[in-house]
Amino acid sequence: MTETDVRSMDLRPRPEPNETNAFFWDAAAGHQLVLQRCDACSQFQYPPDVACVHCQCTELTPTEMSGRATLYSYAVVDRLFHVGFASVLPYVVGLAELDEQAGLRMLTNIVDTRPEEVQIGMPLEVCFEDRGEITLPQFRPRGDA
Amino acid sequence: MSSLSRDVAIAGLGYSAISRAGTPDPRQLTFDAVSAALRDAGLRGADVDGIFEYKFGPDSPTAQETARMIGAPDLAAFADIMASGPSGLASALVGVMAVASGVCETVVVFRCLTREAGYMGGVSEGGERLADQSQYLVPYGYLGGIIVDIALAKRRWLAQYGRTEEDFGRLAINARRWSALNPRAVLRDPLTMDDYLSSKTIADPLRLLDCDYPVNGAVATVITTAERARDLAQPLVTVDSMSYGTGGEVDWVFGSDFLYGGTIPCAERMWARSSVTAADVDVAQVYDGFTMVTAQWIEALGFCGIGEFGDWIGDGSRIGPGGDLPMNTSGGQLAEGRLHGISFLNEAVAQLRGQADQRQVTGAEVAVVASGLYPQCGAMVLTTG
Numbered sequence: 001m002t003e004t005d006v007r008s009m010d011l012r013p014r015p016e017p018n019e020t021n022a023f024f025w026d027a028a029a030g031h032q033l034v035l036q037r038c039d040a041c042s043q044f045q046y047p048p049d050v051a052c053v054h055c056q057c058t059e060l061t062p063t064e065m066s067g068r069a070t071l072y073s074y075a076v077v078d079r080l081f082h083v084g085f086a087s088v089l090p091y092v093v094g095l096a097e098l099d100e101q102a103g104l105r106m107l108t109n110i111v112d113t114r115p116e117e118v119q120i121g122m123p124l125e126v127c128f129e130d131r132g133e134i135t136l137p138q139f140r141p142r143g144d145a
Numbered sequence: 146m147s148s149l150s151r152d153v154a155i156a157g158l159g160y161s162a163i164s165r166a167g168t169p170d171p172r173q174l175t176f177d178a179v180s181a182a183l184r185d186a187g188l189r190g191a192d193v194d195g196i197f198e199y200k201f202g203p204d205s206p207t208a209q210e211t212a213r214m215i216g217a218p219d220l221a222a223f224a225d226i227m228a229s230g231p232s233g234l235a236s237a238l239v240g241v242m243a244v245a246s247g248v249c250e251t252v253v254v255f256r257c258l259t260r261e262a263g264y265m266g267g268v269s270e271g272g273e274r275l276a277d278q279s280q281y282l283v284p285y286g287y288l289g290g291i292i293v294d295i296a297l298a299k300r301r302w303l304a305q306y307g308r309t310e311e312d313f314g315r316l317a318i319n320a321r322r323w324s325a326l327n328p329r330a331v332l333r334d335p336l337t338m339d340d341y342l343s344s345k346t347i348a349d350p351l352r353l354l355d356c357d358y359p360v361n362g363a364v365a366t367v368i369t370t371a372e373r374a375r376d377l378a379q380p381l382v383t384v385d386s387m388s389y390g391t392g393g394e395v396d397w398v399f400g401s402d403f404l405y406g407g408t409i410p411c412a413e414r415m416w417a418r419s420s421v422t423a424a425d426v427d428v429a430q431v432y433d434g435f436t437m438v439t440a441q442w443i444e445a446l447g448f449c450g451i452g453e454f455g456d457w458i459g460d461g462s463r464i465g466p467g468g469d470l471p472m473n474t475s476g477g478q479l480a481e482g483r484l485h486g487i488s489f490l491n492e493a494v495a496q497l498r499g500q501a502d503q504r505q506v507t508g509a510e511v512a513v514v515a516s517g518l519y520p521q522c523g524a525m526v527l528t529t530g
Contacts (some may be wrong), residue, residue, distance in 0.1 A: 011271025015280035046399065047281045053394050072403075073304070075296035076349040081288035084271040091286050093293050093348075095301075095403070107398055109285050115349075120304045136284055 011084030014134045021048040023062045028135045031128045033067050035098075036060040044101050067126030069096035069139055072105055076115045090115055096124050096139045112140040148386040148418035149245040154374030155237075155382050155527065157186025157367030158491040161257075163482050164361045165331050168261065171204045171363070175257045176214050178363035183215070186367040187378030188251065190215030194222075195249030198256070199236040199485065201228030205257035205363075215253070222248050231389060231523025232432060233364065233486030234516035238523050240368040241384050250369060256485045257363035282398060289348065294397055294519070295435045296351035302404055302437060303350070308455040310350065313436040314341035315461030317354045317479060320433065322465045324476025326503040331360055332480040355436045360482030366490055380498045381530050385511075386418040390522035397519045406519035408445035416447065419526045423447035427509040428496045429470060430489035433477040438518045443472075446515060446524070466504070474504045486516040490525065497529050 017025040024047075027034035035044050040057035044065075051058045071094050078090035085091065092110040097103070110118050111127065123142040128135050146152065159182025161174040183189060193215065196208040206214070208223040222243050226235050233256030240252040275283055287293045303309065317336055324330035336354065344354040371383050390411020393401040400406060416422065423446055431442045440454045448470060449457035458464070464472035475481040475492040482488075493512035495501045515524040 009272065012286075013271070013273035013275050013279075013283045015284060016274040016276040018276065021280075047278065073297040073301035075293050075300065075351070076346075077286055077288070077293065078349070079347070082271060082286070085286050085288070088286070093286055093297070095297055095398075103401065105399065105403075107282050107285055107287060120300065131284075134284075 010131050012082070012131065013084065014131060020050055024048050025134065027062070027064075028128060028137050031135070033065045033126045033137050034062045035065055037063040044098070044104050046104060046106055065126070066099055068099040068142065069106075069124040069126070070099070071095070071110065071118070071120055071122045071124055072097045073120055074110060074118050092118050094118070094139065106137065106139075108137065108139045110140065111138045117141075147384060147420070149241070149384060151245045151247060152371035153241050153244045153384045154369055154371040155366060155384065155490065155494045156369045156374040156377050156379060157182040157184075157188065158494055159183070159185055159365040160329060160491070161363040163329055163331055163484070165260075167361065168259070169361050171257050171259055172206050172210070172214065174259075174361065174363035175206050175211055175255055175365075178257070178365040179211060179215055179253055179255055182253065182365040182367045185379065186369075188367060190217050192251050193217040193253050194220060195240065195243050195252035196220060196223045197236040197239045197243070197252065197254045198225045199228075199230060199233040199487075200225045204259055204261070211253070211255070229521060231486065231517030231521050232434070233484070233488070234490060234514065234523050234525070235486070237366055237368065237487055237490050238387055238389065238525070240366070241387055241525070244368050244370060250373065252368045253365060254368065254487065255363055255365040256487045258359070258483065258485055259361045260359045291397060291519075292348050292351060295355075295437060296348040298404060299355070299437045300350050302440070305404070306452050306455060310342065310352075311338060312455040312458055313355060313440065314338050315458045316433065316436040316439050317341050319461055319464050320473060320476045320479035323474050323504060324480035326466070327475050327481055330476040330481040332358055332476070351435070357434045357478035357483040358480070360484065362482060362484055364484045364487040364491060366487055382494045382497045382527055383530070385420055385526040385528045386415050387525040388414040388418070388523070390414065390524075391520045395520045400520060405441050405445055407522035408441045408515070408518070411522040411524050412442075412445040412447065412515070415524045415526060421511050421526060421528065423513075425511045426470065426513050428474060428493065428506045428512045429472045430474070430477075430493045430512065430514045431472060432486065432489065432516045432518060433473060433479050434483070434518065436479070439473070441518070442515045446513060471506045474501060474506065489514045489516055493527055497527055
């Protein structure tokens with residue numbers, strides 16, 4: 001590996017998909033937000049798992065979400081905990097509650113805005129951040145709201 | 146008769162020296178704390194048939210290594226409980242179960258931390274591949290252990306209940322009121338609300354003075370049957386009831402109750418098994434790894450209603466010296482130092498024995514100890530006699 005390769009590498013930790021969650025990360029790569037929906041109780045869940053956390057049914061159908069959400073809470077990180085995040089400080093970590101189901105939350109960054117403009121309760125929409133071989137679902141303020 | 150199948154007593158309390166600097170040998174710290182607890186009980190290593198340690202970080206000696214150091218002849222049960230328990234109190238909860246069940250007669254439990262091992266703010270080198278559940282958190286910069294989780298919870302709490310940070314500041318100030326009376330404590334200078342509100346943010350809105358203070362130190366406790374403890378060196382203190390709690394859809398971030406984790410079901414189960422109620426508690430020792438965790442526990446334990454902590458705490462005097470519910474009378478992890486759970490148990494027992502010196506709560510007969518947070522909750526009710 002040349003010195004240039006090392007410098008251009010994104011050092012932020014990245015997911016290593018497996019057979020349970022590959023559908024989620026593959027969908028993100030295609031810029032779709034897809035979560036498991038239980039065939040028995042119709043509830044969504046996140047993160048992906050091998051059984052429904054609500055009723056333990058093992059029949060779970062990957063289902064595209066609207067991507068609409070509300071900000072449940074957020075924190076602003078402005079100190080260096082990990083070398084891979086040095087160039088993105090300060091950043092906002094939030095919990096986005098998806099419109100489809102009360103209590104269904106994803107941990108996300110709140111992107112395309114400044115920390116001082118972020119507020120609990122603000123409407124959000126999903127967007128996607130390509131980081132080399134992996135794509136992360138992210139959330140940003142929703143324009144139409 | 147307690148709710149346990151055999152009555153269990155907390156018979157010995159021990160501490161090593163607690164320091165803010167240097168690199169003491171964790172074996173020395175553990176040996177000092179365990180030896181002190183055995184001496185306090187009037188026992189020797191030869192009397193010990195169970196050892197349970199709460200561990201994270203590789204630096205503390207294992208249960209077996211400790212058995213060797215203290216000369217325990219053989220262990221009927223032992224474990225090094227990794228960091229998924231209700232903080233260091235996990236070791237004592239397991240010790241109580243081991244004695245109550247009849248598997249062990251006399252158990253030593255301990256927690257040994259050094260600043261280096263306890264430090265969660267290190268900068269990683271980068272490039273990690275995450276195959277476990279952290280893949281849904283860490284790529285988003287959820288770093289520094291659970292700091293971001295607690296920051297998210299603090300902001301949500303303040304918004305949901307329409308409160309201000311001063312509520313949590315009362316807890317930081319309380320810690321120093323008590324630690325001024327505790328020679329073991331590492332932070333003994335008084336704090337003002339201005340000090341709290343101007344302390345730097347670790348992950349906004351979490352402040353430095355919301356967080357406990359890392360130290361080098363070890364704490365140990367001797368647990369045996371009430372029957373045996375009656376013949377030992379100290380006034381009898383017994384375990385009335387205990388429970389763990391995880392909350393539903395168990396998870397640090399995605400659990401069903403983001404504001405309280407497992408504190409509410411843990412406390413409800415403990416009280417359902419107890420011979421006393423929250424109204425009977427004379428002194429409370431409640432986990433303060435972060436101030437908002439103490440607030441969660443205060444509500445979960447029923448000292449006030451859910452969402453009422455801010456009104457209940459008032460100017461903070463009710464949990465200070467002379468207050469109606471003296472709390473964290475050692476200064477807790479915020480001020481005595483981050484000794485992780487067992488230190489709350491030992492302080493509660495010292496209070497019930499009437500041995501808490503300048504910090505003594507007059508006539509204390511019932512104590513509650515609550516430790517841990519989110520999916521890692523545990524609590525105990527202790528009584529005299």
